[in-house]
Structure formats: structure tokens, C-alpha cells
Amino acid sequence: MSADAEQPARLLIRDLSQIATPAGRTAPLRGAGLREIDVVEDGFILCADGRITDIGSMQRLTGLTGDLVEVDGRGLSAVPGLVDCHTHACFAGDRVEEFSLRAAGATYEELHAKGGGILSTVRATREAGEAGLAAALARHRSWMLRAGTTTFEAKSGYGLDHDTELTQLRVVRNAGGVPTWLGAHAVPPEFVDVGADAYVDFLIEDVLPDAASLAVAADVFLERGAFDVEQARRVLSACRAAGLELRLHGDQFTESGAIPLAIELGARSVDHLESTGPVGIAALAFSSVVGVLLPASALFLDRPMPPARALVDAGAAIAIATDFNPGSAFCESLPLVCSLAATQLRMAPEEALAACTVNAAHVLALADRKGRLAAGFDADMVLVADDDWRHLAYHLGGDVVHTVVEGGRIVSTTRA
């Protein structure tokens, strides 16, 4: 279960029962295209220098010579390394006390009175320091890797002050993640008296100039009680001008105008959508914005699931992600999210796979080299512990991730 620094440059995985990958070369996949998965039976994958160099049937595998690691793939199936395009994995502490009180019936007000909620994570994150935060993210990253996630995004938004927001972005970047600046996650205690507009001014004037050089994208929590459409438009317009890609948390608890705003601004994605109705579904389906669905979060909070089936059937491009965070989704497992997609979102395993590989890679602007098993793509893959790759979704809560390969190197395996 550890990276081997001595692994040679070439890796051959042979005798795989199945190799399953989203078909074609375009991204994102939408509508019926989400079901198009190419499957090679009894196949091999050859990797060199971090890239996939060849994939095919064992019948055409010719004699290979030279320095080579061979992996016996019998009884296993390969899918692309999973891409988690929506996490808040860069946090300190946990919220197990709040979770337990809530499970036992405590109301939101009682939890708040006991110091729960997002601000408890903000306190812990501010106090952790850069080294403490890096250690916490490394731990979370090791969980994600064991669960098959080879590419991850993580947002700031637990600093809510200049220095801690930048520290979060730096820590994510140093850990190899895709950093998204979510300064507009909540109004911090220091700004409660002066209000959300003053905090938005601060974000744009004082934080954005530094955040823009660290982050890949910017995100805003557009919701009643957080930030409204006008505030979100101000933040995201400034971020777009600074060269950042745009994301948006929207329609989690109320239909909040996030979909029209995401379309207006040309955002990469609008995320959550548990409360999206028919008009929003139709608008999203005819746009280039990806809907990112987070069923583990809906499960964790026992909230309605997003209208995945209606979105796909309307022709939308959707992705699925964990939303990994300490308050509303203490869950790093994309295989579990695939199971929830199949059982709660009425998505076929094929659709779920495309949604957490090629489409998630598109959300992160990485679809040219992540999210598919094809020659030229990064050699990131998951070997599923069954000869049918669909166990990834079928085996609910199971130990389905047998081996994880990242950049052509085995970074996690259950094999003794």
C-alpha cells in the first residue's frame, strides 16, 4: 500500500478481465452519450513515462523486452483513475460531535449553540497553520487515493481571511490537487456586522489579486443565507477577469438563480442542484455548463437527491463528485458515490463511470489527459476487484478498489 520509489519507467498490466473506458475523444459527454463505454475483454495496458502507450486485447500483445513491471490482472478489471471534481478536503479537525448530535435529533439551532457548523471548521483551519493543514490534507489524500481517486479538486473557503485562504490554496497545489478559490463560502464573524457586501468588496480587492495566481478556478456558495446572485456575479466576474475558471454552488436548498448565472458567465459547472426544477433542468441541458451532482452530501444530510435522470434525459452534461467535507459529507469514496448514483439517481453504472472520469476531468479542464484509458492519456487507473467493472457501482460499500495506478506507478494495492 505504498509508492515504490524504485519502480521502473514501464508498467504492463496483463490478462485484465475487462478494460472499461468512456468512448470517443470529446468532452463532456452528455445525454445518451454518457452510456457509451468501450469494453475490451481479456486485455492489457502498457504504460511508459507516466502515460498510457498501448491498450488492447491480449491476443495482440507481442514480446516486450527491457525493464518492465508486470501486473497480473486476472480476475480484475480496469477503469480510468477516478476524478473527484468537487471536494472541500483541505480542512482541519472533524465534526463528529455535531454529526452525532444531529443523528440523535438535535435541531440546527441546538447545534449552532454548541459551536457546530461551518464556523467551527473555520476556527480549526485557521488555527492549524500551513504545516498542520498540509498534514490533514495528506491524510485525506491518502484516503482518496485508496478509494481510487487519482485526480482531485479541493476548495478553500475555511479560511475566510486573506492569509488562511491563500494558505489553503497553496496546500492544495503542493499536494497535487486542483485548487479552487471559495472565499465566498460564508460571511466570516469579522464581517457579520458590516455585511456580506463589505465582505465581497474585501474578497475582490484584498484576496483575489493573490488568489488568482494560486487557484485554477473560483467558486461561490450562492444560497439563501450565504451569497445572492448579485454578490456572486460581482465575485465571479472579477475572477473571470483575473483569468480564473468559474464554478458555482447552486440550488442546494433553494432554487437560487445559480443556473442562469452560471450560463451567463460561462462557468465550467454548477454544483449540487438538489432543488433544481424543470426550468433549470431545461436551461442546463441546452448550455455548455456541467451539472455536478453530489449524492453523498444529499444522503449525509438526508435531503432530496438531485434530478439526475431528468438532467441526463434532457441532454445535460453531468458529473458526480463526493463533496468531501467535515460537515455535510464526510465521504471521500467515489465508488460509494457511483453506488448512490445507481441506486438513488437512477443512473446506469456506465453513466456513473463517465460522470466521475471524463466529465469530471472536463470540469477541471483536464479532459485532454485525464478521465479516459487511451494511448497518450495519463497512466492513471483503478483495478476493480472483480472481472466485471460494474462492481464499482454494484458492490455497495465494498472493498472494490484493488489497485490504484497514478502516473504509471502503483500507489495503492490490496495485493499481499
Add this chain to the structure above:
Amino acid sequence: MSADAEQPARLLIRDLSQIATPAGRTAPLRGAGLREIDVVEDGFILCADGRITDIGSMQRLTGLTGDLVEVDGRGLSAVPGLVDCHTHACFAGDRVEEFSLRAAGATYEELHAKGGGILSTVRATREAGEAGLAAALARHRSWMLRAGTTTFEAKSGYGLDHDTELTQLRVVRNAGGVPTWLGAHAVPPEFVDVGADAYVDFLIEDVLPDAASLAVAADVFLERGAFDVEQARRVLSACRAAGLELRLHGDQFTESGAIPLAIELGARSVDHLESTGPVGIAALAFSSVVGVLLPASALFLDRPMPPARALVDAGAAIAIATDFNPGSAFCESLPLVCSLAATQLRMAPEEALAACTVNAAHVLALADRKGRLAAGFDADMVLVADDDWRHLAYHLGGDVVHTVVEGGRIVSTTRA
């Protein structure tokens, strides 16, 4: 991740952040009693000859000499080995094709036309032979063990003929499980023309005499389309006369009269209860029958969750289990079931822990030696990968089971 045949007779787990166990000595726990968990901080557990011999605070751990394995428990917490009191783990094959078609929107009729449903598992199980079935159960058992299940029940019910039913019971017994005879699981193809009553006659006259010496308990699937109250009463009365404990599948899809029958016959448990209403809740609460709730099955089929909160608040004794089976709950993970209990059933982590330890042990008539961490009890335990044991429920889909001890021996660990 493998048992070490050379482990000495004594095991000391020291410096555990927490040791958490259901309080008291009675079973089952009911109502508010389900929340009573004793927690020792900074503690040790000493085991010898398969039993727990001492538990306490590190402060009173005196010098131990002799042949002893020491486990460093820092950063870990201990809970009793988990008890899965309702599984159908003794099956051959899987139903991933049916799962995938259903996720993509196929109707029940379409699935049936494609050869899906329980009878496809009956076919595979009949064809597997005793060795094949033993190999399949060994594989499932290894999954359960890694997920922290040290005691498991498994039902027959995929044979539905004399020989295969007995083979299933023998295989479960040989694997160390608690065998339950579920001949009345479905009417097999051979009896469709003559009807369920004739099949019940066959079960009682031809199978029970042999099943009674292999099984610990008997179970019936009481449901519209399966067996009715009168048929269930006939089967279970005969089984009781033959010395078996009684179980009952009831109220899964319709309120079917299972609770009154379970009470009438003095059954150990009535299991499922997704459709139980207020009258059934009140009746169960004032009875000695345990309600076994199976939230992974409800999730897998996207059905309503059972009324756990109402049952507990009314004073009922409840247990939770996986229902592990290939059709409606391909899930062996009791930690995931604990997370579902907390998020979907509104049970506190404490209630969930009691429900899959002491109360589940009571359902299996093993509560005198399983389900608690206390001197004299079997040395079965799970070391949770956090210093707060409640991560067992909080960490949704996470790799929370660090080490599993069964009978005083380490049988699974993630430690390198």
C-alpha cells in the same frame, strides 16, 4: 491482512484512545437503553485463550510478563466485533447485470424476462456444488471480516430443494457462521404448478427433519407473492417443535401480519419492517421480539426506510444488519449500515453500535459472550481508525476498520 498461525495465546492492545462498549449486562437493550455506551479513554484490553480477561485505563496497567503480543492502539479506538445477524451470504454468482439494468430504468417485468430475480441466484447456487459454495462464502466471509464483522448469520433459501438447502446450512456452519434455514424464501419452479401450500408440506415433511440438526434458527419470507401468515405459521410452528429458534422476514413491501405472528410464536426477531405502521410499532415495542432493520437493502432498492426512530422511542429493541445478498443488498459493510442508521434512520451512533453488537448477538442467542467488550466475553473487537469511535458511523464509506481481532487473534489489519 492475514491470520498469523503463530500468534501466542495472549494479546495486549494498549494506549487505545477510546474503548466503547454497550453498557450493562442485559440483552437486548431497548428504547433509551440503546444509547448507553460506556467509554474508557486511554485504555487497554488484555486477551487470553480467546477471551477478554481485563479492560481498563492505562493507569492501572501493571507490568505483564510472558509470551504476549502487544498492539499499539494510539490514534485508534476499540468497539466490540460487529455482529451481522441477517445475511444471505451463502450464494453463488452475482446479479450485477440485473442491477445495471434496473439502475438504467428497466422494469421488474423486463428484468424477469431477462432471467433476473431470485431464481437466477437459485440456479447458480444449485449448480455451484458444495465446494463451489464454500469457496463463494469464504470470499464473502473475507469481505465481512475486513469490514469488522466477527460473527455472522447466513440463511439458506437459494437452494429450495432438499439437498441444496442442506448444503447451504452445512457450508455456513463449516465457515463458522450461524445457519438459519430459510427454505420458505420463495416457491421454486418445481412447485409453481402445485402451489405454495404443497411446497410448505414438502418443507415440513422432507427438509425440516434434516435441516433441524444443522440450523440454529428458521426463517420465512412472509410477503404478498411469497408466503402468507397461515403458511408461515405452519412452517415456523413445526420448526419450533423441532427445537429451532424463529425469525421472520416481515413488512418489507406490505404490512403482512408478520409482527403479530412473530409475537404469537415467540420469535427472536422480525426483520425488514420498511412498511410497518403505528400499530405494528406499538405491538413490537411491548414484545420481546427484536426488530431487525436493514437500511442498506432499503437504499439498494430505493425504498422507504424502516421507522427506526419511532420504534426506539416507543421502547422497542432493535438491531441493524446488512441483509447482504446479490439481489437487494450487495453490501457486507456494517460500518456503512451504521452510517445509514445515523443519516437515514435518525439513530445516534451509540444506538447504531448497540444495534449491531449486543442486540444483534441477542438475536443470534449469543449475547452471553458476543457483542460487548467485557471480561469473560469472546475477544472479538474492531479497532476503528480514529481516536473517536463514532467515526464508525460518521466516516461514510470510509476505510474506518483499522484492525479486526477475532477470538484474541489479529485476523485483519491495515497496518503495514
